[in-house]
Amino acid sequence: MAAAIAGVFQPEMQNLIKESKVLLVGAGGIGCEVLKNLVLTGFSELEIIDLDTIEVSNLNRQFLFNKESVGKAKSHVAKTSVLKFNPNVNITSHLGDIMDTKYGVAFFNKFKLVINALDNKKARSHVNRMCLSCDIPLIESGTMGYSGQVEFIKKGVSLCYECLPKSEPKSYPMCTIRNTPKEPIHCIVWAKFLFGQLFGESDEDVSVDQTVYDGTETKVSARQWAEIIEYDPKKLLEKIFYDDIKYLLSMESMYTGKKVKPVLLEPSFFETEVVEYRHVLDSEVLTLEQCKSMFLDCIVSIKQKLDICQNKSLVWDKDDDDFMNFVVSSSNIRSAIFNIPLKSHFDIKSLAGNIIPAIATANAIIAGQIVIHALRILSGKYERCQSVFLRELPNHKGQILVKDKFLQKPNPKCMVCSTDGEIVLSIDINNITVKQFEELILKKKLNMVAPDVLVDGRMIISSDEDDELDLYEKTLAEAGVNHGSRFSVDDYFQNYSIKIMLQHKEKAQEEDPDFEIFGNLEELNTAEKNNEAEPEENDEDCLIEKDESCVERVDDDLSTSDEQAHDMVTDKKQEDDSVIKEDMMDSDPEVIKVDQEISNEEILAMKRKADEASEDINEAKKSRVD
Numbered sequence: 326m327a328a329a330i331a332g333v334f335q336p337e338m339q340n341l342i343k344e345s346k347v348l349l350v351g352a353g354g355i356g357c358e359v360l361k362n363l364v365l366t367g368f369s370e371l372e373i374i375d376l377d378t379i380e381v382s383n384l385n386r387q388f389l390f391n392k393e394s395v396g397k398a399k400s401h402v403a404k405t406s407v408l409k410f411n412p413n414v415n416i417t418s419h420l421g422d423i424m425d426t427k428y429g430v431a432f433f434n435k436f437k438l439v440i441n442a443l444d445n446k447k448a449r450s451h452v453n454r455m456c457l458s459c460d461i462p463l464i465e466s467g468t469m470g471y472s473g474q475v476e477f478i479k480k481g482v483s484l485c486y487e488c489l490p491k492s493e494p495k496s497y498p499m500c501t502i503r504n505t506p507k508e509p510i511h512c513i514v515w516a517k518f519l520f521g522q523l524f525g526e527s528d529e530d531v532s533v534d535q536t537v538y539d540g541t542e543t544k545v546s547a548r549q550w551a552e553i554i555e556y557d558p559k560k561l562l563e564k565i566f567y568d569d570i571k572y573l574l575s576m577e578s579m580y581t582g583k584k585v586k587p588v589l590l591e592p593s594f595f596e597t598e599v600v601e602y603r604h605v606l607d608s609e610v611l612t613l614e615q616c617k618s619m620f621l622d623c624i625v626s627i628k629q630k631l632d633i634c635q636n637k638s639l640v641w642d643k644d645d646d647d648f649m650n651f652v653v654s655s656s657n658i659r660s661a662i663f664n665i666p667l668k669s670h671f672d673i674k675s676l677a678g679n680i681i682p683a684i685a686t687a688n689a690i691i692a693g694q695i696v697i698h699a700l701r702i703l704s705g706k707y708e709r710c711q712s713v714f715l716r717e718l719p720n721h722k723g724q725i726l727v728k729d730k731f732l733q734k735p736n737p738k739c740m741v742c743s744t745d746g747e748i749v750l751s752i753d754i755n756n757i758t759v760k761q762f763e764e765l766i767l768k769k770k771l772n773m774v775a776p777d778v779l780v781d782g783r784m785i786i787s788s789d790e791d792d793e794l795d796l797y798e799k800t801l802a803e804a805g806v807n808h809g810s811r812f813s814v815d816d817y818f819q820n821y822s823i824k825i826m827l828q829h830k831e832k833a834q835e836e837d838p839d840f841e842i843f844g845n846l847e848e849l850n851t852a853e854k855n856n857e858a859e860p861e862e863n864d865e866d867c868l869i870e871k872d873e874s875c876v877e878r879v880d881d882d883l884s885t886s887d888e889q890a891h892d893m894v895t896d897k898k899q900e901d902d903s904v905i906k907e908d909m910m911d912s913d914p915e916v917i918k919v920d921q922e923i924s925n926e927e928i929l930a931m932k933r934k935a936d937e938a939s940e941d942i943n944e945a946k947k948s949r950v951d
């Protein structure tokens with residue numbers, strides 16, 4: 326089935342297709358489709374990289390793989406499969422991480438075009454930087470359920486991947502989770518934390534500590550108490566769903582205003598016999614009595630698993646029936662206490678596992694569009710490579726595949742693709758070590774791989790192991806960093822530099838964010854003024870983050886249409902403050918807001934343009950929140 330492109334394309338284009346070396350990053354859902362399309366279109370010089378091996382769950386949509394491929398490298402199997410369609414193609418496959426330093430500038434420079442078919446922001450940001458640095462056009466893509474998008478990225482020509490703020494995974498205030506849940510998801514998140522607290526490494530404690538009356542009245546953690554009572558299911562039930570609730574109710578001030586007060590379950594609930602629940606379909610909602618019975622049963626089974634587990638710590642997994650039952654039963658009992666509707670096993674599994682099913686058709690449509698972009702890029706028609714969006718529902722014109730009217734220009738204030746990138750870091754210099762600064766801010770937040778840092782001309786972090794700087798365990802203050810110091814940060818691997826201006830801000834209380842990043846000083850001052858003017862009544866400072874494990878990148882609300890050309894407007898909720906706040910003591914960020922600066926004036930100007938261009942501005946405002 327070798328590609329026959331003679332007669333389809335002009336001779337010059339045929340040569341470009343045959344000779345242009347293309348790198349495909351990711352051989353998953355979109356990657357497999359793209360590879361097949363490239364090969365069938367006549368592309369003949371391809372390299373593909375993926376760090377993963379094939380799992381059974383990939384087989385429903387990653388059709389270059391079959392049962393025999395399970396456990397083998399995705400990139401190698403994908404290569405072998407497509408060679409059957411067209412054996413005249415030269416494909417090199419790599420089993421590896423694209424962020425590995427062996428895939429540096431020399432590797433990227435070989436390619437005429439790079440295509441991202443990835444599933445995480447970190448790798449996407451990295452490839453974005455490599456392509457900007459090598460000035461290679463990049464096609465960025467993503468799908469989520471029925472939605473998807475394709476974007477063209479070229480240095481100085483278009484927006485880069487990091488030009489606009491990205492929506493962060495949905496997060497919930499920790500205080501809401503602990504004390505004032507309002508929606509089923511709050512109880513589901515709480516139940517997962519409870520699992521961690523009782524059986525695993527606790528991220529957050531959601532059940533109160535206990536006093537043990539053993540003559541000494543010792544205060545012990547809920548986990549220690551559970552061990553003391555040998556995970557007696559009935560005692561746990563009573564503690565979690567009665568004693569803890571009574572404790573919450575004792576804190577009068579907690580339930581002022583609109584906050585829903587929990588209602589104590591009748592003591593008889595804890596006494597009654599167990600009922601049968603196993604016949605209930607996953608799509609049906611259990612009764613409260615059935616939830617109780619399920620809870621009692623799964624505690625016994627989980628305890629058995631804990632006993633045989635070597636390190637005495639379990640990790641919650643949606644695919645373990647007992648673990649899942651724990652979350653179903655305990656989240657539903659808590660919902661009943663807070664007058665929140667109960668949910669079915671099926672719904673809770675989707676919410677708890679953050680599962681958005683991958684749709685093969687969405688991947689196929691996006692992959693088709695990627696190849697159309699690739700052809701336009703090769704023929705230099707950059708202006709025709711506007712972003713394309715696959716919508717879950719048709720727009721007012723009945724279209725599901727819509728594109729921006731114009732190619733968006735780079736954001737002059739982008740901290741990645743603009744030449745004068747400088748950001749302001751507000752942090753307590755006595756409360757962070759040089760090592761934490763490197764790991765949590767430079768690598769984790771700013772996506773660098775191997776940074777070198779000079780402060781006021783003095784090196785404090787080096788990517789060269791031979792440089793023995795010996796400062797890593799020191800705080801920034803001890804390493805000679807002051808309020809107003811300027812960091813010059815270079816990542817030679819990514820060929821990326823940024824200046825960071827440091828503002829010392831004492832961490833007054835535990836809940837204060839450990840650091841904040843602002844686009845510039847003006848923004849910092851505005852944020853500070855706002856803080857002074859309106860102290861946040863809410864519990865925003867103790868947010869937790871939802872898993873994003875299964876979510877590929879995509880616009881949350883793809884309501885773009887042809888006319889809604891300039892809707893690079895972010896969702897109004899996000900544009901309020903372009904700040905990153907993060908708790909660096911946790912491995913996971915506690916609070917994240919969007920980074921990078923787009924001034925309000927710019928946003929207004931964009932909105933005005935969108936107004937002019939669109940018949941339906943309301944729809945436009947909702948879109949583009951990736």
Ligand SMILES: Nc1ncnc2c1ncn2[C@@H]1O[C@H](COP(=O)(O)OP(=O)(O)OP(=O)(O)O)[C@@H](O)[C@H]1O
Binds near residue numbers: 377448
């Ligand atoms: N840093 C990286 N280097 C190389 N490949 C990567 C990197 N990060 C992610 N990938 C690959 O990108 C692909 C993305 O594909 P996809 O979104 O379909 O994910 P998947 O893991 O195949 O499916 P799912 O997550 O739904 O089970 C995966 O095969 C993944 O291994």
Ligand SMILES: [Zn+2]
Binds near residue numbers: 484488739
């Ligand atoms: Zn940019």
